């Protein structure tokens with residue numbers, strides 16, 4: 001058995017197929033695997049323990065999970081204020097998962113060239129807010145290669161997962177970062193066909209600037225897996241800090257007396273959209289928990 005990084009078509013050993021029953025994909029992009037090269041077809045016989053991974057429910061209400069990628073240094077969320085719009089809730093769900101697994105995360109707001117004046121102001125406001133929370137944020141237009149250089153510098157030397165809705169321009173962004181990649185993106189004629197996913201499987205790309213980038217198919221929804229309601233506030237940097245001043249150590253910041261988070265809402269110290277995203281995530285994961293019993 002030896003481990004290398006060339007392209008080989010493989011099948012997965014039966015023991016992993018069975019062990020991963022709750023997961024739709026026992027092996028994911030980013031996994032380090034050991035392959036038996038003496039068999040035809042080649043067989044993945046060993047999956048190294050993961051340093052980290054990003055996981056979601058395979059579809060809403062499902063008990064099956066989907067590992068989007070493993071072993072990364074950074075989660076790069078690609079979003080757009082319009083065409084298609086990404087909600088702050090979607091962004092925050094991914095950020096929460098990254099926080100839960102201790103993975104640094106950053107945000108790209110792409111398609112800055114197609115935004116109205118009002119939408120441009122919204123994008124800037126969002127960028128400031130997420131930057132303030134400690135998530136580096138970039139405003140880009142992949143097609144006109146605007147804002148690409150600072151992003152390239154930031155990604156240098158890292159192994160990066162790129163994630164976001166279909167059509168926000170993930171693959172286009174990778175091509176803008178390294179034109180040599182020449183990844184397939186949807187063309188104008190396909191743009192209006194709903195539900196078209198241009199990238200159909202996750203793939204790791206080596207760039208000429210020393211970054212390994214995992215491009216993934218667009219995800220419509222991001223259902224959280226294994227996040228305890230009591231831990232949720234700890235995955236919001238601002239709530240984590242504020243909650244030290246709540247009266248109860250296990251405050252859910254919902255309706256408890258002397259809650260520092262709710263007070264901060266009145267003074268504007270915490271953004272309203274973040275607090276409402278917190279509450280809606282809290283509600284879904286709390287009802288998930290009841291359902292599982």
Ligand SMILES: Nc1nc2c(ncn2[C@@H]2O[C@H](COP(=O)(O)OP(=O)(O)OP(=O)(O)O)[C@@H](O)[C@H]2O)c(=O)[nH]1
Pocket residue numbers: 110111112113114140141142143144164165166167168169170171172173184185186187188191196197198199200216217218219
């Ligand atoms: N105007 C404009 N169009 C863009 C930009 N980035 C991407 N596009 C266009 O948006 C469409 C979707 O781009 P893709 O790169 O295929 O999107 P994707 O996120 O990889 O989509 P999936 O692979 O389906 O997840 C294509 O028609 C691109 O040309 C941008 O910054 N500005």
Ligand SMILES: [Mg+2]
Pocket residue numbers: 170171172184185198199215216217218
């Ligand atoms: Mg794509």
Ligand SMILES: [Zn+2]
Pocket residue numbers: 243246247251252253254256258259260261262
């Ligand atoms: Zn509280």
